[in-house]
Amino acid sequence: MSLRYALLALLTSQPLTGYDVLKHFEQSVGYVWHAPDSQIYPELRRMEKDGLLNGVEEPWGTKGKKKRYHITPEGVEAFRSWMNTTLDYARERDPIHLKAAYLEWADPDQARNQMHAHIAYHSSRAQQWREMIAALEDRSNPILATRLAAAPKEDWTKIAGYKIFTYEGMIDRAKAEIEWARRGLDLIDKLES
Amino acid sequence: MSLRYALLALLTSQPLTGYDVLKHFEQSVGYVWHAPDSQIYPELRRMEKDGLLNGVEEPWGTKGKKKRYHITPEGVEAFRSWMNTTLDYARERDPIHLKAAYLEWADPDQARNQMHAHIAYHSSRAQQWREMIAALEDRSNPILATRLAAAPKEDWTKIAGYKIFTYEGMIDRAKAEIEWARRGLDLIDKLES
DNA sequence: ACAGCATAACTATGAACATAGTTAGTTGAC
DNA sequence: GTCAACTAACTATGTTCATAGTTATGCTGT
Numbered sequence: 449m450s451l452r453y454a455l456l457a458l459l460t461s462q463p464l465t466g467y468d469v470l471k472h473f474e475q476s477v478g479y480v481w482h483a484p485d486s487q488i489y490p491e492l493r494r495m496e497k498d499g500l501l502n503g504v505e506e507p508w509g510t511k512g513k514k515k516r517y518h519i520t521p522e523g524v525e526a527f528r529s530w531m532n533t534t535l536d537y538a539r540e541r542d543p544i545h546l547k548a549a550y551l552e553w554a555d556p557d558q559a560r561n562q563m564h565a566h567i568a569y570h571s572s573r574a575q576q577w578r579e580m581i582a583a584l585e586d587r588s589n590p591i592l593a594t595r596l597a598a599a600p601k602e603d604w605t606k607i608a609g610y611k612i613f614t615y616e617g618m619i620d621r622a623k624a625e626i627e628w629a630r631r632g633l634d635l636i637d638k639l640e641s
Numbered sequence: 642m643s644l645r646y647a648l649l650a651l652l653t654s655q656p657l658t659g660y661d662v663l664k665h666f667e668q669s670v671g672y673v674w675h676a677p678d679s680q681i682y683p684e685l686r687r688m689e690k691d692g693l694l695n696g697v698e699e700p701w702g703t704k705g706k707k708k709r710y711h712i713t714p715e716g717v718e719a720f721r722s723w724m725n726t727t728l729d730y731a732r733e734r735d736p737i738h739l740k741a742a743y744l745e746w747a748d749p750d751q752a753r754n755q756m757h758a759h760i761a762y763h764s765s766r767a768q769q770w771r772e773m774i775a776a777l778e779d780r781s782n783p784i785l786a787t788r789l790a791a792a793p794k795e796d797w798t799k800i801a802g803y804k805i806f807t808y809e810g811m812i813d814r815a816k817a818e819i820e821w822a823r824r825g826l827d828l829i830d831k832l833e834s
Numbered sequence: 835a836c837a838g839c840a841t842a843a844c845t846a847t848g849a850a851c852a853t854a855g856t857t858a859g860t861t862g863a864c
Numbered sequence: 865g866t867c868a869a870c871t872a873a874c875t876a877t878g879t880t881c882a883t884a885g886t887t888a889t890g891c892t893g894t
Contacts, residue, residue, distance in 0.1 A: 450736045451850080457743045467872045481739045482732030487851065489874060514872060531747040534758045535736050539675030541881095543643045543728050545811060546674045550650045551803040552796060554724040565727045603745060606832045610744040613828050617821040618738060624817040628810040635806050639799045644880085660842045680881065682844060701889075707842060734851095 451491055454481040456500065456519060456527040461595040463518040465506070466492055476591040479580065480614060492517055500526055548632065556640035563636070566629040574622035577615045584612050644684055647674040649693065649712060649720040654788040656711040658699070659685055669784040672773070673807060685710055693719055741825065749833035756829070759822040767815040770808040777805050 454477045455469065464472060469492065470485050483491075495501045500523035503515040519527075544566060551559050583589040585608070587596070592611065596604050647670045648662065657665060662685065663678050676684075688694045693716035696708040712720075737759060744752050776782040778801070780789070785804065789797050 449849090450734075450739055454739055457739070457746075460743075460746075465872075466874090470872090477739065477742065480733055480735065480742055482734050483850095484852070485873085486853080486875080528746055531740065531743065532751040534751075534755055535740065537762050540672060540811070541643070541674050543674070545807050546643055546647055546650070546670065547724065547728065548810065549670065549673055549804050549807040550653075550724065551806075552799040553650075553653075553721055558725040558727075562727055569730050606745040609828060609832055611742050613744075613825060614738050614742040616824075617741065617818075618733070620817045620821050621814065624813045625810075628813050631809075632806060635802060639802055642879090658842080659844090663842095677882070678843085679845080679883080701842070 450481055451483050451487060452495060452500075453527060453530045454478075454483070455488070455491060455495065456523055456530075459501065459517060459519040460524065460527060461591075461598055463504075463516050465514045465516045467514065469517065472591055479577075480618075495523070499523075551632075551636070552639075556636055559636050559640070560633060563629040563632045566632075567626050570622040570625040570629075574619050574626075577619050577622070581612050581615050581619075584608050584615070643674055644676050644680060645688060645693075646720060646723045647671075647676070648681070648684060648688065649716055649723075652694065652710060652712040653717065653720060654784075654791055656697075656709050658707045658709045660707070662710065665784055672770075673811075688716070692716075744825075744829070745832075749829055752829050752833070753826060756822040756825045759825075760819050763815040763818040763822075767812050767819075770812050770815070774805050774808045774812075777801050777808070 454473070458464070458469060458472055458477050466489055470488060473483070473488065492501065492503075496503045496517065500520060501517045502520050503517050505513050505515050507513050544562075547554075547562065554562070580589070584592055587593060587608070592608060595607060599607060647666070651657070651662060651665055651670050659682055663681055666676070666681065685694065685696075689696045689710065692713060694710045695713050696710050698706050698708050701707045737755075740747075740755065747755070773782070777785055780786060780801070785801060788800060792800060
């Protein structure tokens, strides 16, 4: 169900065509909730059917046409209501922890490789998020710019602030993963002598 | 696919009936990879079909019967091979980050509630994992005991050590979440004046 | 005697997600 | 002028997962 709210979040900023949704999604809310286009197109149609969006057809070139989705008052209300409802937490399901728990089954070097890959993955993510925060702070992020343009000036600090806070949380997680994997490398050295 | 390897991990310790798998699963590998029974029963049958398990029927009472699944050499090999393959990382998909990024849409008190719920959830998880680590360290965890009983003594430190390492990683994550949510509470106070 | 609980093993259904492929118009470079 | 890249919008298929319900046996306490 979260995809629906991710799309509503995007469309509170401005009406977008399906294709525009894809492109904006990938550069903003898609960083916190990934989804492929094959999931987005049908979901947009379902949301229109459910009255959360209003699709307005526009001509495209001489023959083609495209549909621009406008969020409806019901859509705004559904989003606000979701925002005001405390989330349910999903049960644990992370392959790295599954693997770590049985690491005695791996060849020591493969175990080390996995830890190095873990560090590399989370380092690169953290870097990406640091850049995202920088672009949010100096307002150079184009998606943020369109959102701010449509919002009253007194909300700008809030809008940018919560996004920065989100990416900081993701960096914190990445840091915890990196430190854990480093300790994992030490543990492998200690146990596989 | 991870469910399959979670089940193989469990069955490397001893042969189990479907129902036993459920019960053991919930108290061991299920903490790192949750799955409901409706997923486990059919997966066990698929694994048997794929030659990873060998199901031996046993009488149960006077009329009923049950099937005990033994891991085959192919099953052991499949598990070891998975353990030696570096994992692919799934894209970000966490509802709390999605929500945090648009927190300006929530009522301030509901935003605070969400942060408090986040702290409560991760505190309780961390506590559970601390207890798990204690039971692994003093060898009072019954699932660990059966696993150790079937393994050579020189592997005991490894087997317990990697499990403790795993739960430590989960505690680290929980701690990071708690600290992030605390900062979130401060931020809400600052922004929603 | 039978209630209640644990054991045992499914089945059904729909939603969510991954992966891959398809069709067709538009724009810009060489 | 034609070819690649981009815009636009799907479609197909299979897997994974959540939620809920079903059927039946055995054991224990009152």
